[in-house]
Amino acid sequence: MSILRTENLSKEFDGLVSVDDVSIEIPNGQIRALIGPNGAGKTTFVSMLCGRLKATSGRVIFDSCNVSDWPAHRRIATGMGYTFQITSIFPDMTVQQAVALAARRNAKDKRCAVRRVANVLQRVGLADLRDITAGDLSYGHQRLLELAMGIVQQPKLLILDEPTQGLSDDEIENFKSLIRDIAGDTTVLLIEHNMSVVMELADFITVMDAGRVLFEGVPQAVKEDAGVQKAYLGAAYVAA
Numbered sequence: 001m002s003i004l005r006t007e008n009l010s011k012e013f014d015g016l017v018s019v020d021d022v023s024i025e026i027p028n029g030q031i032r033a034l035i036g037p038n039g040a041g042k043t044t045f046v047s048m049l050c051g052r053l054k055a056t057s058g059r060v061i062f063d064s065c066n067v068s069d070w071p072a073h074r075r076i077a078t079g080m081g082y083t084f085q086i087t088s089i090f091p092d093m094t095v096q097q098a099v100a101l102a103a104r105r106n107a108k109d110k111r112c113a114v115r116r117v118a119n120v121l122q123r124v125g126l127a128d129l130r131d132i133t134a135g136d137l138s139y140g141h142q143r144l145l146e147l148a149m150g151i152v153q154q155p156k157l158l159i160l161d162e163p164t165q166g167l168s169d170d171e172i173e174n175f176k177s178l179i180r181d182i183a184g185d186t187t188v189l190l191i192e193h194n195m196s197v198v199m200e201l202a203d204f205i206t207v208m209d210a211g212r213v214l215f216e217g218v219p220q221a222v223k224e225d226a227g228v229q230k231a232y233l234g235a236a237y238v239a240a
């Protein structure tokens, strides 16, 4: 069964088409990567999934419900999680407070939430920084805090927009094992520019170019497709 399906989803800004008739389907438990060159429409596409942007046309079906007209908070309450720019929203909260706030969205009781916060901080590698103010964290640690806030809500689908940007090599390794760890229980949709992360983590890849789906397939098929190489991967990837 699929957790998410889009039907002919499109977005225009002032007559310019940013996302053009995109229909994809993500099965339960899959790690799906969404890749494509800058300006391909990836962020615009996921913004329509989570309700930050209203689609010009098309539908979003999440967990068998047509959520196309739902506000973002209702989609979150139904089990859609995504990372957001926490530090601009809660710069004065400590790491622990910010994750606890996110945990409260669906924790059954307070003790359960406290345990879950401690566990997630440990898993993302922020346990030692739990009393640091979010706004004082390094950029990489801010990204990990966003990830912790997403994971702690135990969403059915977790949408991550460039989660490894600004992370060190060690933090990227930790990120990869974390995602492998939560996959299965959680379906993951990952926008990512780091090709080694994509190729190692993704079960299946959707490639966008100029607002459209250019190609879909398993990592090996994406690697070998001439159209994808031309549009996106280019010399840098072929050489890697």
Ligand SMILES: Nc1ncnc2c1ncn2[C@@H]1O[C@H](COP(=O)(O)OP(=O)(O)OP(=O)(O)O)[C@@H](O)[C@H]1O
Binding pocket: 013, 018, 036, 037, 038, 039, 040, 041, 042, 043, 044, 045
């Ligand atoms: N609010 C907006 N108003 C007008 N145009 C926009 C808006 N948001 C995005 N666009 C345009 O839509 C197109 C797709 O942008 P988008 O950010 O979705 O691409 P992307 O694939 O996420 O790129 P990147 O990898 O650089 O983040 C771009 O041409 C962009 O300029």
